[in-house]
Amino acid sequence: MAFDDVIRLAQQKGFFFRSADSYPNSPAGFWDYGPLGVSMRNKFVELWRRSFVKREEMVEIDGAQILPRAVFEASGHLSGFTDPFVRCAKCGSVFRPDKLVEEKTGEQVPEKLSDSDYDALMEKSGVKCQKCGSKLAGTSRFNMMFRVGIGPLQEEAYLRPETCQSIFVDFPLLFKTQRIKLPVGFAQVGRSFRNEIAPRQALIRVRELNQAEVEVFFNPSRTDDPRFDELASTQLRMQMADGSEKQISAGEAVSQGVVPNKLIGHHLALLVRFYEAAGLAGDVLRFRVLSEKDRAFYSKAAFDLEAKLSVGWVELVACNYRSDYDLSRHSKQSGTDFRVDDNGEKVLPHVFELSMGVDRSIYAILETSMRVEGERRSLALKPYLAPMKAGVFPLVNKDGLPEMAQKVYSALANDFDVFLDDSGSIGRRYARADEVGVPYCVTVDYDSLKDGTVTLRERDTRSQERVKAEELGTRIGGLTRFPPVFG
Amino acid sequence: MAFDDVIRLAQQKGFFFRSADSYPNSPAGFWDYGPLGVSMRNKFVELWRRSFVKREEMVEIDGAQILPRAVFEASGHLSGFTDPFVRCAKCGSVFRPDKLVEEKTGEQVPEKLSDSDYDALMEKSGVKCQKCGSKLAGTSRFNMMFRVGIGPLQEEAYLRPETCQSIFVDFPLLFKTQRIKLPVGFAQVGRSFRNEIAPRQALIRVRELNQAEVEVFFNPSRTDDPRFDELASTQLRMQMADGSEKQISAGEAVSQGVVPNKLIGHHLALLVRFYEAAGLAGDVLRFRVLSEKDRAFYSKAAFDLEAKLSVGWVELVACNYRSDYDLSRHSKQSGTDFRVDDNGEKVLPHVFELSMGVDRSIYAILETSMRVEGERRSLALKPYLAPMKAGVFPLVNKDGLPEMAQKVYSALANDFDVFLDDSGSIGRRYARADEVGVPYCVTVDYDSLKDGTVTLRERDTRSQERVKAEELGTRIGGLTRFPPVFG
Numbered sequence: 025m026a027f028d029d030v031i032r033l034a035q036q037k038g039f040f041f042r043s044a045d046s047y048p049n050s051p052a053g054f055w056d057y058g059p060l061g062v063s064m065r066n067k068f069v070e071l072w073r074r075s076f077v078k079r080e081e082m083v084e085i086d087g088a089q090i091l092p093r094a095v096f097e098a099s100g101h102l103s104g105f106t107d108p109f110v111r112c113a114k115c116g117s118v119f120r121p122d123k124l125v126e127e128k129t130g131e132q133v134p135e136k137l138s139d140s141d142y143d144a145l146m147e148k149s150g151v152k153c154q155k156c157g158s159k160l161a162g163t164s165r166f167n168m169m170f171r172v173g174i175g176p177l178q179e180e181a182y183l184r185p186e187t188c189q190s191i192f193v194d195f196p197l198l199f200k201t202q203r204i205k206l207p208v209g210f211a212q213v214g215r216s217f218r219n220e221i222a223p224r225q226a227l228i229r230v231r232e233l234n235q236a237e238v239e240v241f242f243n244p245s246r247t248d249d250p251r252f253d254e255l256a257s258t259q260l261r262m263q264m265a266d267g268s269e270k271q272i273s274a275g276e277a278v279s280q281g282v283v284p285n286k287l288i289g290h291h292l293a294l295l296v297r298f299y300e301a302a303g304l305a306g307d308v309l310r311f312r313v314l315s316e317k318d319r320a321f322y323s324k325a326a327f328d329l330e331a332k333l334s335v336g337w338v339e340l341v342a343c344n345y346r347s348d349y350d351l352s353r354h355s356k357q358s359g360t361d362f363r364v365d366d367n368g369e370k371v372l373p374h375v376f377e378l379s380m381g382v383d384r385s386i387y388a389i390l391e392t393s394m395r396v397e398g399e400r401r402s403l404a405l406k407p408y409l410a411p412m413k414a415g416v417f418p419l420v421n422k423d424g425l426p427e428m429a430q431k432v433y434s435a436l437a438n439d440f441d442v443f444l445d446d447s448g449s450i451g452r453r454y455a456r457a458d459e460v461g462v463p464y465c466v467t468v469d470y471d472s473l474k475d476g477t478v479t480l481r482e483r484d485t486r487s488q489e490r491v492k493a494e495e496l497g498t499r500i501g502g503l504t505r506f507p508p509v510f511g
Numbered sequence: 512m513a514f515d516d517v518i519r520l521a522q523q524k525g526f527f528f529r530s531a532d533s534y535p536n537s538p539a540g541f542w543d544y545g546p547l548g549v550s551m552r553n554k555f556v557e558l559w560r561r562s563f564v565k566r567e568e569m570v571e572i573d574g575a576q577i578l579p580r581a582v583f584e585a586s587g588h589l590s591g592f593t594d595p596f597v598r599c600a601k602c603g604s605v606f607r608p609d610k611l612v613e614e615k616t617g618e619q620v621p622e623k624l625s626d627s628d629y630d631a632l633m634e635k636s637g638v639k640c641q642k643c644g645s646k647l648a649g650t651s652r653f654n655m656m657f658r659v660g661i662g663p664l665q666e667e668a669y670l671r672p673e674t675c676q677s678i679f680v681d682f683p684l685l686f687k688t689q690r691i692k693l694p695v696g697f698a699q700v701g702r703s704f705r706n707e708i709a710p711r712q713a714l715i716r717v718r719e720l721n722q723a724e725v726e727v728f729f730n731p732s733r734t735d736d737p738r739f740d741e742l743a744s745t746q747l748r749m750q751m752a753d754g755s756e757k758q759i760s761a762g763e764a765v766s767q768g769v770v771p772n773k774l775i776g777h778h779l780a781l782l783v784r785f786y787e788a789a790g791l792a793g794d795v796l797r798f799r800v801l802s803e804k805d806r807a808f809y810s811k812a813a814f815d816l817e818a819k820l821s822v823g824w825v826e827l828v829a830c831n832y833r834s835d836y837d838l839s840r841h842s843k844q845s846g847t848d849f850r851v852d853d854n855g856e857k858v859l860p861h862v863f864e865l866s867m868g869v870d871r872s873i874y875a876i877l878e879t880s881m882r883v884e885g886e887r888r889s890l891a892l893k894p895y896l897a898p899m900k901a902g903v904f905p906l907v908n909k910d911g912l913p914e915m916a917q918k919v920y921s922a923l924a925n926d927f928d929v930f931l932d933d934s935g936s937i938g939r940r941y942a943r944a945d946e947v948g949v950p951y952c953v954t955v956d957y958d959s960l961k962d963g964t965v966t967l968r969e970r971d972t973r974s975q976e977r978v979k980a981e982e983l984g985t986r987i988g989g990l991t992r993f994p995p996v997f998g
Contacts, residue, residue, distance in 0.1 A: 035688075036688055037688065038688050038689055041681075041684060043574060043575040043578070043680075044579055044677075044680050045680075045681075046681075046683055046684065046841070046845045046847040046849075047579065047581050047582065047680065047844070047845045048845070051579055051661045051662070051668065054575035054578075056572055056573065056574040056575055056681055057572060057574075058570075058572055058681075058685060058688075059570050059571050059572065059689065061573070062571050062572065062573045063571075065573070078924060083545075084546050084549050084550075085543055085544060085545055086544040086548070086549045086552070087543040087544075088531075088542060089702060089719060090541060090657075090704070090718070091530070091531055092534065092538055094531075094534050095531055095534065109663050111663070118662065118663045118664060164663075166663045170577075170659040170660070172657040172658070172659060172670070173657070173658075173706075174538045174540075175605065175708060176596050176605045176651075176708060177603070181538065183659070183670075190531075190543055193530075193532075193533055193534065194532075194545075196533055197532060197533065198525060198545060201522075201523055201524065201525050201545075202525055202546065203934075215702065217577070219660075219661065219662060231577070231661065232575050232576060232577055358535070359535065360533040360534075434996075434997045437997065438995050438996050438997075506925075509921075509924050509925050510921045510924065
């Protein structure tokens with residue numbers, strides 16, 4: 025489905041829409057979630073929590089979004105989290121040099137060039153200001169963290185550009201108090217902030233984002249994850265650094281050295297299983313293996329999980345074997361010992377990170393779920409991710425049908441997200457429900473008054489059956505249940 | 512229970528703790544939630560969502576936390592959201608003048624004084640710098656919003672000081688797309704930011720806070736809420752503006768004019784029912800009626816819901832009849848028509864707001880739930896708010912008991928937050944579970960292997976019974992279920 029169709033659906037039905045849109049010239053890159061978006065995102069987070077936090081017995085935290093300067097000195101964001109930009113000498117417009125060159129030449133510009141390399145490329149391709157056509161100044165650097173000042177003295181602090189820094193900083197305290205052992209995953213879902221120069225593509229590149237991050241702490245000399253066999257047969261599609269493609273099992277990936285160890289192989293497999301459960305089938309997903317020069321200097325291996333969407337391959341999760349970089353830097357900067365005991369050995373744990381973009385994932389699920397057959401539009405969401413589980417419809421608004429529909433609705437509302445709809449023809453009501461992915465519709469008709477049964481209609485097959493009203497809760501419960509945590 | 516005991520439990524067990532605490536001199540007023548805190552807060556939000564959003568069919572949104580300057584020009588925060596402060600001329604320390612005077616004299620200073628009134632009070636009471644004893648400069652004003660700059664041009668924007676501004680700004684779009692009618696509640700739960708001069712008392716006065724806000728939009732000429740009768744008998748304890756106290760039903764409050772109309776009476780009753788369900792019994796709560804001079808100029812009535820805690824009466828929810836102030840200001844500033852149709856009449860809705868502090872509520876529930884009997888410490892949380900529903904304990908770590916305990920655990924983990932604990936005596940494991948409010952413990956013993964039953968032990972009564980392992984899910988499901996949404 026095309027990008028514009030997704031955005032139109034999102035806006036018209038209230039999944040998400042531009043923030044402060046009633047104001048002219050509101051800044052780009054900020055989005056609000058409406059009722060269906062909030063509900064669907066909550067369900068997506070619940071699936072994530074079950075698939076990672078619960079299954080792997082992780083430690084979930086929720087940290088402050090504002091952190092002091094020292095934390096970002098240690099993390100390297102203060103010096104290194106910059107984007108290149110150029111400014112028009114005449115009209116003051118601001119652009120990214122790589123994007124200007126890409127749009128002019130149609131060729132991709134490599135990442136992480138030096139300022140002088142960008143200047144040379146701009147010179148060569150002859151780019152000008154896209155707004156007024158004037159000459160552009162040379163490349164400058166812009167730190168993408170939002171700075172804030174704390175208290176009347178305006179103490180220097182920043183909005184976190186990723187959730188994981190609180191995990192690293194809280195690690196020593198929680199390791200002590202939570203009765204845990206290595207290896208252990210820490211998890212956090214929450215808001216992060218990146219002052220993008222050119223936000224674009226709706227939820228795909230934003231300035232305020234929702235992340236779900238997992239940091240697995242482990243002893244680098246013990247990477248034989250005992251749970252590896254459970255998921256070793258999971259198929260991974262790998263786009264190798266040399267451009268070739270491999271379709272191999274997680275087990276093969278480890279034995280062939282494509283993935284450095286079982287612990288990492290286990291978590292990549294877990295990720296594929298998670299997105300399959302979210303409805304992104306295997307062929308839509310691939311891991312892009314990052315070459316040494318595309319990785320940070322401390323990174324020992326990195327894999328971007330990407331989804332094939334209408335706008336191209338989009339990174340959903342950055343997976344990065346970060347060595348002991350984070351804990352050693354925070355240990356040094358804070359003067360706190362971050363080493364922990366592992367079977368009598370004092371060790372500074374290594375970290376494997378799974379950094380998931382929640383908004384991008386929501387976008388990807390919506391795009392790949394949209395179906396059009398003739399006039400009919402539907403959203404083939406997995407029932408457990410659907411924002412609403414069922415609509416309850418009285419066939420007509422008289423003769424006691426609305427009262428019975430209200431009873432059916434109230435009984436279901438204790439356990440499920442359901443809604444009542446009594447306006448327009450039943451066909452029109454089905455169509456509205458299909459369009460926003462409601463998996464089940466319940467119609468109360470004249471027979472219902474006689475024998476206590478209702479029509480239960482399924483979204484994708486459009487099949488209908490008669491069900492006893494008192495059994496609806498059990499039926500809908502079974503049909504919309506999350507996949508089991510174990511097994 | 513004393514404040515310090517709550518903070519100690521929170522830190523030791525991982526409910527919440529100071530942010531970036533491994534760093535020396537981290538700024539005050541920022542807190543991180545640990546695993547038990549995240550889980551308990553999620554359950555609290557779920558209770559709120561059921562009691563307000565679901566029961567009243569509200570429109571829930573989740574908006575961006577950064578909003579442009581124009582929004583806060585309209586809201587009045589840019590000019591009016593300030594706190595008074597004084598600075599020591601010698602050491603540079605910063606204080607609030609009202610707090611200095613209160614701490615020196617032991618008498619309460621009225622809110623909202625002018626700068627010269629504060630100066631006069633400081634002069635009269637002879638306060639000095641609390642740090643170095645030097646003379647203090649005169650009162651200045653400090654805007655409590657955190658300012659951020661967007662993009663390389665550093666466009667002026669702010670972290671929202673309350674969640675409700677997105678609700679107001681999104682109102683016209685959502686009223687159009689969501690097929691709704693007046694009266695309608697909009698709801699949002701999320702982070703807000705207030706650059707407090709003197710954050711204190713842990714979660715009670717912080718710089719980064721979690722709010723759950725409801726804005727009810729209504730036609731001011733139709734305030735006869737048809738659902739009023741359902742809750743009219745709810746008892747409200749009112750602390751009147753003249754200092755007297757009244758214990759009256761919501762129905763009486765409306766008929767006596769203590770509460771301006773049925774719509775507002777209905778929502779005050781709803782709030783009391785919500786906190787009762789959260790475990791704050793009626794005598795811990797009161798509504799403080801704000802006098803005209805304590806209210807904002809646009810406010811037609813205001814009630815603070817307060818809880819009696821070890822640190823005094825603490826405001827949990829600010830309830831405010833805001834007239835059409837917000838919508839008219841945003842309409843004017845944005846140039847967008849915010850009026851909507853109500854039965855053929857074009858109307859700019861009035862707003863009744865319920866602005867709930869989530870962190871304060873969590874603190875209040877913890878403090879009032881802590882029990883000490885001799886050596887025994889427990890947390891009498893409502894089972895549906897408990898972060899963990901059950902612990903599963905093998906009596907000994909041999910003879911197949913751990914394997915059976917693992918099976919019991921895995922089966923329960925699909926539907927509930929449960930944990931396995933096999934370390935220490937059973938008594939010790941019960942004690943650890945009691946301390947963090949786990950309502951049920953399941954022990955697997957030798958009889959379990961023979962007859963498939965386990966011991967189910969309840970936290971508050973410490974009563975034990977034998978239950979078939981396969982019936983545990985149903986039993987624990989019933990025992991930890993949220994109160995019904997309707998009725």
